[in-house]
Amino acid sequence: MEDTTMLAALTCGLPCWMAEQDVCRGSCGGRNHGLMRRGGEQPERTKHHLGRLYTLVAITDYMEADKMVSDDYGSWLRNVGYGKGKSYPHERIIKNMATPSQLKWSEVRAVDVGLDRWGRPEDKHLVWEKVGVPRTW
Numbered sequence: 760m761e762d763t764t765m766l767a768a769l770t771c772g773l774p775c776w777m778a779e780q781d782v783c784r785g786s787c788g789g790r791n792h793g794l795m796r797r798g799g800e801q802p803e804r805t806k807h808h809l810g811r812l813y814t815l816v817a818i819t820d821y822m823e824a825d826k827m828v829s830d831d832y833g834s835w836l837r838n839v840g841y842g843k844g845k846s847y848p849h850e851r852i853i854k855n856m857a858t859p860s861q862l863k864w865s866e867v868r869a870v871d872v873g874l875d876r877w878g879r880p881e882d883k884h885l886v887w888e889k890v891g892v893p894r895t896w
Contacts, residue, residue, distance in 0.1 A: 813887035824854040824884035
């Protein structure tokens with residue numbers, strides 16, 4: 760079994776959710792501390808980007824992630840558009856290539872995105888949606 764005591768001080772992910780100690784030193788402020796040890800469900804994966812909070816909505820390859828971001832903007836442009844005096848909610852959906860730390864997440868490891876054109880494993884990309892910005896189009 761992995762030693763989560765040291766890791767809980769660094770991050771509020773799985774080590775914090777499975778923590779044995781009583782005090783949380785991570786970013787959740789104790790809200791999710793030891794949650795799964797007490798029989799709770801895993802919280803949503805979140806990230807901060809430019810001061811905004813995002814939740815994980817998909818794990819996929821680069822092309823599909825890029826299509827999800829483009830489709831969101833395209834549907835807004837068709838249905839709302841600049842002609843109606845509204846601006847697109849900047850970066851409502853964003854994507855990034857999974858970092859080495861994110862590649863260790865159980866939900867990321869469980870997704871197989873296939874092989875690239877050279878037969879190597881395709882890079883995994885994460886798609887995130889901004890919290891509190893409803894899609895109204």
